[in-house]
Amino acid sequence: MIRTNRFALVVMLLLLSSLAISLESWGYGRTQNPIPPPAPKSMPPASQQPPPGPPQPVSLTQPPESPSQKQQQDFSKNTWELPEDADKTPNPVPATPESIAKGKELYFGKAGNCVFCHGDTGSGNEANLPKLRRKPADISNKERMAAMTDGEIFWKVSKGINGIMPAGEKRMSEEERWHVVNYVRTLAKDKPKS
Numbered sequence: 001m002i003r004t005n006r007f008a009l010v011v012m013l014l015l016l017s018s019l020a021i022s023l024e025s026w027g028y029g030r031t032q033n034p035i036p037p038p039a040p041k042s043m044p045p046a047s048q049q050p051p052p053g054p055p056q057p058v059s060l061t062q063p064p065e066s067p068s069q070k071q072q073q074d075f076s077k078n079t080w081e082l083p084e085d086a087d088k089t090p091n092p093v094p095a096t097p098e099s100i101a102k103g104k105e106l107y108f109g110k111a112g113n114c115v116f117c118h119g120d121t122g123s124g125n126e127a128n129l130p131k132l133r134r135k136p137a138d139i140s141n142k143e144r145m146a147a148m149t150d151g152e153i154f155w156k157v158s159k160g161i162n163g164i165m166p167a168g169e170k171r172m173s174e175e176e177r178w179h180v181v182n183y184v185r186t187l188a189k190d191k192p193k194s
């Protein structure tokens with residue numbers, strides 16, 4: 001009795017294990033895997049492929065201390081490079097209401113676009129501050145502006161600072177830049193007589 005039962009048990013175990021082996025060999029073990037097999041890795045996804053055309057010299061993998069990249073991105077030490085005696089250049093355009101009106105148009109318009117950084121009043125455009133590399137000077141500050149001649153303002157507006165303030169001479173005529181100077185003078189309350 002005990003012998004027969006043992007024998008039957010062994011036979012059943014053998015049958016079960018052979019069934020399991022054959023199920024697996026039919027592919028059951030694999031097809032029931034919920035995780036799809038990874039895609040072949042011979043090609044990177046399209047987003048990681050370099051763009052067509054000649055290879056780009058500057059890439060994200062370039063080390064940050066590369067001199068070319070530093071030159072492109074570090075504007076923090078740039079400052080005015082004005083001609084000597086720039087401050088002695090006399091203002092040839094009288095500050096008439098017409099001149100000031102033209103200067104105002106340039107200050108707010110596309111050509112000058114001073115308003116983008118210096119704001120409506122000259123004290124700085126708060127809304128754009130996060131986008132700027134450097135906080136603009138407060139050109140409504142009367143002490144600050146009184147210490148500057150028209151000639152100096154003219155040259156600062158003309159030359160700008162590379163990467164910090166655009167060079168106005170590229171977008172405005174000489175006369176237009178003097179109109180801007182005349183308008184900028186009205187932003188400070190107590191403007192000096194020049």
Ligand code: HEC
Pocket residue numbers: 079107112113114115116117118132134135136137138139144153156157161164165166168180184
């Ligand atoms: C992209 C932003 C930007 C624009 C546009 C811009 N400026 Fe500036 N401006 C600055 C910054 C920043 C400074 C301060 C630079 C420094 O001294 O380091 C500055 C400084 C100046 C100064 C010198 C103030 C001082 O105390 O030395 C004057 C004057 C001035 N701007 C006038 C103008 C005028 C006029 C325009 C339009 C024609 C203009 N700026 C357009 C950012 C700008």
